[in-house]
Amino acid sequence: MQAILFANGEFVRPSDLVKLLAAAGLVIAADGGSLHCRALGLRPDLVIGDLDSLDAAIRSDWEPNGVHFLSFPAEKDQTDLELALLHAKDAGAEKISVLGALGRRWDHSIANLLLLGNPQFNNLGITFLHGEQRLFAIQGKAQLEAIMGERVSLLPLNGNVTGITTHGLKYPLNSETLLFGSSRGVSNVVVDDKPEIEVQTGTLLCVISSVEG
Numbered sequence: 001m002q003a004i005l006f007a008n009g010e011f012v013r014p015s016d017l018v019k020l021l022a023a024a025g026l027v028i029a030a031d032g033g034s035l036h037c038r039a040l041g042l043r044p045d046l047v048i049g050d051l052d053s054l055d056a057a058i059r060s061d062w063e064p065n066g067v068h069f070l071s072f073p074a075e076k077d078q079t080d081l082e083l084a085l086l087h088a089k090d091a092g093a094e095k096i097s098v099l100g101a102l103g104r105r106w107d108h109s110i111a112n113l114l115l116l117g118n119p120q121f122n123n124l125g126i127t128f129l130h131g132e133q134r135l136f137a138i139q140g141k142a143q144l145e146a147i148m149g150e151r152v153s154l155l156p157l158n159g160n161v162t163g164i165t166t167h168g169l170k171y172p173l174n175s176e177t178l179l180f181g182s183s184r185g186v187s188n189v190v191v192d193d194k195p196e197i198e199v200q201t202g203t204l205l206c207v208i209s210s211v212e213g
Helices: 017-023 033-039 056-065 080-090 106-117
Strands: 002-006 026-030 046-049 068-071 095-099 126-130 133-138 141-143 151-156 161-167 176-178 196-198 204-209
Touching (some): 002 017, 002 033, 002 080, 026 080, 033 056, 046 056, 080 095, 080 106, 106 126, 151 161
Parallel strands (some): 026 046, 046 068, 095 126
Antiparallel strands (some): 161 176, 161 196
16 A cells, blocks of 8 residues: 655655555645645545644544544654654555655754664655655665666665665765765766665665756
């Protein structure tokens, strides 16, 4: 099952949003992400979080129309987005697109990206979408859904990443290590129609964007 999560950061609409929504079996708004849903004329299946950013008018409109609300205390150990990801996982989602997770607050933006390195979300297929930028974790081997000329940045997410081998990128890596905190992997370029990344140990944050972006 595919799921879409709306967070409460800056929403930059991806060009394939209609296609993503059509394929989604579950739509979740993490608290203030409900505002993005309302702006799109979309009713999610669930609104989750401490609900401190929820517009009361949204709840009064949506609740009678089958939208579920799952409330947590404001003083909790997880962000609303982490709660949404856990719910999607428990619901059987195998691929999750997250929108509105970046921007506005740097603490939330960084915390959201670090969730990609959380072992409980390994192999869950989480992709953060910010306009035409796609951000996701790579462990093991991955074929990139990227076209010629797109920019690819590879950043160690939670420690050094070893044995990195790339295929189809302008600046190749051949069983090399990227050190945590290094910017060496920024701004590579796709030069083949089937780019691949292979990692022996560790987790890479992969960011794919257009050259113009």
